[in-house]
Amino acid sequence: MIDQLTIRAHLDALAKPRGSLGRLEDIAVRLAQTQDRIDPRTTPRQIVLFAGDHGCVADGVSAWPAAVTGMMIGTILAGRATSNALAAANDCPLRLVDVGVAGARLSDAPAFFRDARVGDGTASLAEGAAMRVAQFDAAWKVGASEADRAIDAGAALLIAGEMGIGNTTPAACLTALLTGLDPAAAVGRGAGADDDVVALKTRIVRAAVARAMPQLEPDARGAIAAVCGYEIAAMAGFFAQGAARGATLLLDGYVATAAALIAERLAPGSARGMIAGHRSAEPGHAAALAALGLEPLLDWGMRLGEGSGALVALPLLDAAAALLNDVARLDAIGATRPD
Numbered sequence: 001m002i003d004q005l006t007i008r009a010h011l012d013a014l015a016k017p018r019g020s021l022g023r024l025e026d027i028a029v030r031l032a033q034t035q036d037r038i039d040p041r042t043t044p045r046q047i048v049l050f051a052g053d054h055g056c057v058a059d060g061v062s063a064w065p066a067a068v069t070g071m072m073i074g075t076i077l078a079g080r081a082t083s084n085a086l087a088a089a090n091d092c093p094l095r096l097v098d099v100g101v102a103g104a105r106l107s108d109a110p111a112f113f114r115d116a117r118v119g120d121g122t123a124s125l126a127e128g129a130a131m132r133v134a135q136f137d138a139a140w141k142v143g144a145s146e147a148d149r150a151i152d153a154g155a156a157l158l159i160a161g162e163m164g165i166g167n168t169t170p171a172a173c174l175t176a177l178l179t180g181l182d183p184a185a186a187v188g189r190g191a192g193a194d195d196d197v198v199a200l201k202t203r204i205v206r207a208a209v210a211r212a213m214p215q216l217e218p219d220a221r222g223a224i225a226a227v228c229g230y231e232i233a234a235m236a237g238f239f240a241q242g243a244a245r246g247a248t249l250l251l252d253g254y255v256a257t258a259a260a261l262i263a264e265r266l267a268p269g270s271a272r273g274m275i276a277g278h279r280s281a282e283p284g285h286a287a288a289l290a291a292l293g294l295e296p297l298l299d300w301g302m303r304l305g306e307g308s309g310a311l312v313a314l315p316l317l318d319a320a321a322a323l324l325n326d327v328a329r330l331d332a333i334g335a336t337r338p339d
């Protein structure tokens with residue numbers, strides 16, 4: 001493992017006053033640690049969007065109907081979603097994977113789409129387990145295979161994004177389950193829930209977490225599967241595999257971080273590969289990041305998902321990599337420090 005002192009010594013040897021890039025130097029240290037090398041790369045990179053539907057939407061947990069998941073998939077495939085725009089602005093190739101959307105399957109989709117559907121949306125976590133462990137494992141494998149695919153093609157940095165109306169409800173359940181946060185503090189407005197919807201969502205999350213919690217120690221995968229989503233399980237497998245293979249994982253918001261909590265629980269050490277792109281406006285996100293030992297790069301009140309916050313933070317990592325890789329050493333220009 002490359003240690004902090006080695007990286008700091010490298011930064012201090014560059015042709016600039018010591019510490020003169022402030023916080024960017026801390027980011028450079030973190031980036032180097034995620035790849036365990038003094039010359040980390042941020043290109044090639046890949047964003048994979050995982051999509052799934054959620055049975056609990058029928059119970060009223062979202063401001064939006066489940067059909068909007070499919071509409072947004074169409075928008076992503078047409079290249080017109082926020083994630084497409086931000087990925088293009090950052091030279092980040094994008095893939096979209098259906099892990100568990102409900103309804104008709106797509107035909108004639110472009111090559112950046114993969115149909116890896118494990119189920120037609122989850123069962124409602126308000127009524128029982130959202131999915132079986134075998135389904136959780138299958139979705140995890142889909143995510144792991146996406147990390148392998150990207151890394152085999154050369155990617156050094158991975159972003160996972162998600163699309164799934166209702167998915168801030170399983171994210172709140174998972175955050176409460178895996179960090180011990182009170183369900184009321186884990187529930188937020190998601191894509192725009194009003195006070196009544198938030199109250200209902202909180203009741204549902206509290207009950208689901210109360211059912212899953214006793215199962216956590218004897219059977220962690222069973223407890224997690226009960227309150228999970230297919231796209232969240234896939235992101236967890238993506239993170240665990242990406243970390244195992246030494247890639248940098250740039251996290252998005254609350255939903256992606258719930259998947260990161262699963263990865264760290266089931267594949268301990270995964271968090272060493274993670275950098276938090278931002279802190280989402282969802283109120284439970286700070287606790288989730290703290291549980292992973294991560295400090296967000298940005299705190300801009302973003303609350304979209306789709307990998308958007310990670311993509312907005314990506315240029316900061318490009319800057320950190322450029323600093324580590326492309327700046328001359330002070331001794332090479334013939335100068336010595338005054339101190």
Ligand SMILES: Cc1cc2ncn([C@H]3O[C@H](COP(=O)(O)O)[C@@H](O)[C@H]3O)c2cc1C
Nearest residue numbers: 062162163164165166167168190191304305
């Ligand atoms: C048009 C639209 C585009 C989105 N893109 C991401 N989300 C985000 O909002 C949803 C989660 O919020 P909730 O749990 O409150 O339903 C997810 O689809 C997430 O990706 C969107 C939501 C909408 C409505």
Ligand SMILES: O=C(O)c1cccnc1
Nearest residue numbers: 253254255280303304305
């Ligand atoms: O932070 C997130 O991931 C988020 C917030 C609101 C809606 N969807 C996702």
